[in-house]
Amino acid sequence: FRIMLAYVRLSFFLWLYTSICCVQTTSPAQFMDDISGYRSACKKIGWEPKQDCTAYNVIAFHANLKSNLNNLSQNTTIKFENVQLNKGNGYDPATGMFTAPEDGVYSFTWSFLTNKRGTVYIAAVVDNVDHVHTCINNQQSTYINTSGHLIYELKRGNKVWIRTWYLPATFIHGGYYTYFSGSKINSI
Template identity: 35%
Template sequence: MSWKVLVCIISVAVFIKTDSVKAYNDHFHRKYDRICRRLGYQRNFELDKSIVAFNARLATNQINLPPHAVVAFRKVTLNEGNAYDADTGKFTAPTDGIYSFTWTILTRPGDLFQTYLLLNGNKVGFNNVHGRKSDNYETGTTTSIIKMKEHDRVWLSTVARAGFAHRDWSSFSGFRL
């Protein structure tokens, strides 16, 4: 352990005397900043301002969608970076990077719902939820991790005629690693 790190840790410990947890944390971070910046270290516990992440669910049941239809998840619960467009159902990469996408489909007994994850129109992920010979609701979840360039687009499309996907229980999410 370098002497600078040791001095930083000891100095912070000496200055911290407080009763409440919040006051302790605030005080700790101010002291940490002051001491460690003087030693040439940079603060690394700040939130990344360029976070890209979204989560959306189906707002309505999707019934008998035609082949190659875009499946748009319109009930957006998170859209950091505003890269997901609920109107089109498409995600546009704001920067180059590695991205992770996960989608879950719930179908009812007797139905089938198959989807592709498309990157600029090319298949990069697959999901098959088969409830045709079942008396139960069936789910399928897929995660795809892909390399994207700025302005590349990703979306979900039906494979063939898609029978039924349940609102709220079907979701699509993604984030940059």
């Protein structure tokens, strides 16, 4: 029995070692052949996806502020001009607004940094209606960061943006500290 157990352990180790090492040496053509084989095997046992992954368009953006913002009045749209990613071209840095290119469920996140005694009230807005509020009010740290998240079902053409609300924003730190991101997470 000990010999059999040792053989099983050795076999598993060799299989694991081969799997890891061969991943780096597999050619693209061989990889595609392997994937086709896996798909074929899945179909034979009735285990196949309802829709091919390539049927989905990626819609995602990420943008941050180029510079600090001072003394913004209430209801000022924040324009995140430094666009890192804009798949689907839904985000417009000139307006600070994301326009849904197609129907779906979308996820949005934002974060902002302010300085000592900073006051910033931020709203996530969908078609001119506030849906999430985040704030920092007269905080006492040297700098402090806060963030928010919104998941929302959008129709094509709906707009989402970030704006100040309630009180004027005293200071919002620019650069990578303050950003707005979003992506489509599901079709409807």
